Amino acid sequence: MQHSPILIIIIPLICALLTPLVGRISRDLCFYWAVSALTASVVFSVVTLKRVLESGVIHYYLGNWSPPWGIEYVVDHLNALMLVLVATVALIAAIYSKKSIQREFGRKTAFYTIFLLQSVGFLGIVVTGDLFNLYVFLEIASLTGYGLIAIGEEGALLASFRYIIMGTVGACFYLLGVGYLYMVTGSLNMADVAALLPSLHTSKVVQVAFAFFMVGVAVKMALFPLHSWLPDAYTRAPSSVSAFLSPLMTKISIYVMIRILFTVFGQDFSFRMMPTATIMVWLGIAAIIAGAFMALAQTDFKRMLCYIIVAEVGYMVGGIGLANPIAIKGAILHLLNDAVMTLGLFLVAGIIVYQVRSHMISDFRACFRTMPFTMTAFVTFALSIIGVPPTGGFFSKWYLLQGAMIAHNWVFVTALLGSSLINIVLFFRVIEIGYGFKTLGDGHSDHEEKTVVAEAPVSMLLPALTVAVAILLIGLYNQPIINNFIQFAVPHP
Amino acid sequence: MIHNSTDVIIKTVARIFIPFIQLYALYVIMHGHYSPGGGFQGGVILGASLILLLITHGERVAMQRISENWITILFSLGVLIYAGIGTLCLFFGGNFLDYGVLAPLLHVSPAAARSLGILGVEIGVGIAVMSVMVSIFYNIARSGPYRNKGTTARRES
Numbered sequence: 001m002q003h004s005p006i007l008i009i010i011i012p013l014i015c016a017l018l019t020p021l022v023g024r025i026s027r028d029l030c031f032y033w034a035v036s037a038l039t040a041s042v043v044f045s046v047v048t049l050k051r052v053l054e055s056g057v058i059h060y061y062l063g064n065w066s067p068p069w070g071i072e073y074v075v076d077h078l079n080a081l082m083l084v085l086v087a088t089v090a091l092i093a094a095i096y097s098k099k100s101i102q103r104e105f106g107r108k109t110a111f112y113t114i115f116l117l118q119s120v121g122f123l124g125i126v127v128t129g130d131l132f133n134l135y136v137f138l139e140i141a142s143l144t145g146y147g148l149i150a151i152g153e154e155g156a157l158l159a160s161f162r163y164i165i166m167g168t169v170g171a172c173f174y175l176l177g178v179g180y181l182y183m184v185t186g187s188l189n190m191a192d193v194a195a196l197l198p199s200l201h202t203s204k205v206v207q208v209a210f211a212f213f214m215v216g217v218a219v220k221m222a223l224f225p226l227h228s229w230l231p232d233a234y235t236r237a238p239s240s241v242s243a244f245l246s247p248l249m250t251k252i253s254i255y256v257m258i259r260i261l262f263t264v265f266g267q268d269f270s271f272r273m274m275p276t277a278t279i280m281v282w283l284g285i286a287a288i289i290a291g292a293f294m295a296l297a298q299t300d301f302k303r304m305l306c307y308i309i310v311a312e313v314g315y316m317v318g319g320i321g322l323a324n325p326i327a328i329k330g331a332i333l334h335l336l337n338d339a340v341m342t343l344g345l346f347l348v349a350g351i352i353v354y355q356v357r358s359h360m361i362s363d364f365r366a367c368f369r370t371m372p373f374t375m376t377a378f379v380t381f382a383l384s385i386i387g388v389p390p391t392g393g394f395f396s397k398w399y400l401l402q403g404a405m406i407a408h409n410w411v412f413v414t415a416l417l418g419s420s421l422i423n424i425v426l427f428f429r430v431i432e433i434g435y436g437f438k439t440l441g442d443g444h445s446d447h448e449e450k451t452v453v454a455e456a457p458v459s460m461l462l463p464a465l466t467v468a469v470a471i472l473l474i475g476l477y478n479q480p481i482i483n484n485f486i487q488f489a490v491p492h493p
Numbered sequence: 494m495i496h497n498s499t500d501v502i503i504k505t506v507a508r509i510f511i512p513f514i515q516l517y518a519l520y521v522i523m524h525g526h527y528s529p530g531g532g533f534q535g536g537v538i539l540g541a542s543l544i545l546l547l548i549t550h551g552e553r554v555a556m557q558r559i560s561e562n563w564i565t566i567l568f569s570l571g572v573l574i575y576a577g578i579g580t581l582c583l584f585f586g587g588n589f590l591d592y593g594v595l596a597p598l599l600h601v602s603p604a605a606a607r608s609l610g611i612l613g614v615e616i617g618v619g620i621a622v623m624s625v626m627v628s629i630f631y632n633i634a635r636s637g638p639y640r641n642k643g644t645t646a647r648r649e650s
Contacts, residue, residue: 006589010580017573020565063582063590 004048005060005073008083009124011040016116023109031098034112038091038119045083052080053484068192074129078489082126082255085336089247089343090119096347096463097240100354104238105151118144122248126255131178132188134256138174142167145245152237159232166229170219173212180209190264201269210274213260221253221313224287231306239350242302247343250309251335254316267491277323284318285415287311292419295426302349302359304426308385311419312338318412319400325490327403332486334396337384337474341393344381344467348374351456351464366436371455375434377468382427384471387420392474495634497551507549514542522619526608532615536622543627552634561631564624571621578613
């Protein structure tokens with residue numbers, strides 16, 4: 001299993017290229033084809049994870065060229081965990097897409113080809129140890145993302161176009177950063193650059209490169225003032241696509257940010273020489289407050305979730321900016337939790353779109369009666385986003401709070417608690433309508449006729465319930481996850 | 494829709510140039526692995542020759558030479574050649590893209606196998622880039638659904 005890191009990428013890539021052929025045989029076969037390719041990815045990422053746990057960091061040299069010259073894939077504890085997360089999310093979204101994409105798009109061959117390529121992009125970003133290779137995968141992930149979003153409902157084309165403009169600017173900034181670093185170090189390998197940089201810390205070029213990296217990644221992760229592309233894009237996208245993209249794109253960008261901050265530049269440069277930490281904390285606070293309030297103003301369920309993502313990105317960026325081990329642990333644990341929670345919420349949103357054919361909150365009347373299992377899953381995710389104890393969301397928020405208190409950053413503490421309170425309002429509003437308490441006022445009789453809705457199809461329900469169980473398990477086993485994986489990613493001062 | 498040009502100079506010049514451009518493209522692809530050039534540059538030149546054919550002789554002639562279906566197959570095939578050669582190395586016990594291990598398959602020394610392996614990859618890249626360029630141009634040039642919508646809207650107003 002020496003080749004497991006590359007197989008994670010190569011299997012979906014080759015399968016994506018062969019999908020058109022499979023589509024010629026039978027269109028329905030494409031679904032099974034994509035699911036089996038992603039299952040292979042999940043298997044190999046679990047194998048890789050196991051190898052990392054047993055024998056430490058894995059280095060894989062592409063074409064057997066040694067690191068500073070060739071491309072190197074490096075899998076350490078952090079990205080082993082991320083690989084499993086990304087591959088699993090992709091697999092769940094693929095299984096889930098069977099019914100919904102049939103109705104929303106229909107051209108399954110094209111859809112699953114792009115879907116697999118998208119997974120390749122995401123997995124590649126996580127596995128690589130090379131700055132330029134990361135850019136290539138970032139572009140694969142972004143370009144396929146634009147395509148997947150554009151097939152959505154009315155207005156998706158415009159949303160996708162806005163995303164293209166913003167996303168391309170972000171990717172350009174990242175590439176400029178790579179270019180400047182290459183100018184002064186002559187290397188693209190992360191570990192090599194990290195070894196060469198300490199003597200160049202005072203160089204203006206390095207500082208500019210760092211600024212470009214951070215802004216570029218901030219656009220990709222939709223950090224508050226640069227978030228404008230996100231709500232439209234993920235609201236208009238088909239439900240399986242928003243369930244696939246929204247948990248991953250932002251979280252993977254945060255992963256890239258962690259790599260740049262700690263692996264490439266090192267914390268001495270990132271946090272002691274540059275005022276990054278302060279900027280990140282304040283941007284994080286701004287994102288939390290803005291995201292929470294804008295979510296409060298939405299009447300569209302998916303759009304509300306999008307603004308919650310904006311706020312969640314604030315938690316993680318702020319948590320890393322607090323720059324103490326506990327807060328960073330919290331931020332990374334939240335990365336995992338948030339990916340699972342957002343996946344779950346968008347899965348539920350997709351089920352409701354599939355059954356009720358609307359994602360306005362006001363159309364959720366009596367959903368609890370007609371779709372009890374879906375709504376149970378929904379309540380689990382809602383509790384996790386709010387941060388109620390047995391769910392995963394509680395523990396990562398707890399670490400973040402502790403970190404903020406250690407850093408004496410009371411504004412962050414207030415913002416975090418305040419946004420949790422707003423989340424309670426947000427979700428209980430939905431739950432209230434879902435239970436049907438609010439239908440009494442305005443002519444509910446004609447609505448009763450419309451809601452002849454049954455429980456969701458199994459291929460959609462099962463993924464949602466699995467994810468709901470997963471978020472509980474992550475909550476219960478948060479300590480082993482931190483001890484075995486996350487603590488290795490945290491730099492110790 | 495781009496029609497067949499009526500200008501004899503344009504058509505003749507294009508007819509003379511296109512074979513040489515294509516020959517040059519093949520040269521750039523074939524020499525990519527040990528001199529400046531390579532699959533990407535060669536593919537762009539090859540694609541440019543087809544685009545020149547399209548803008549001088551019109552859409553119909555170009556699509557007779559290379560139809561949209563073929564373009565779709567070719568750009569999948571190009572990447573597949575690249576990834577396939579890389580994966581083939583895995584089966585021979587090397588790392589991904591480690592062409593040296595293909596030596597027993599090609600009956601040459603490992604160094605020559607490396608050279609041939611990267612040449613195969615360059616050819617794959619060349620095919621992919623050429624067909625993607627042409628595909629983009631077909632999509633812009635062809636009278637697609639959006640273009641029709643635009644013209645009817647204008648006629649109505």
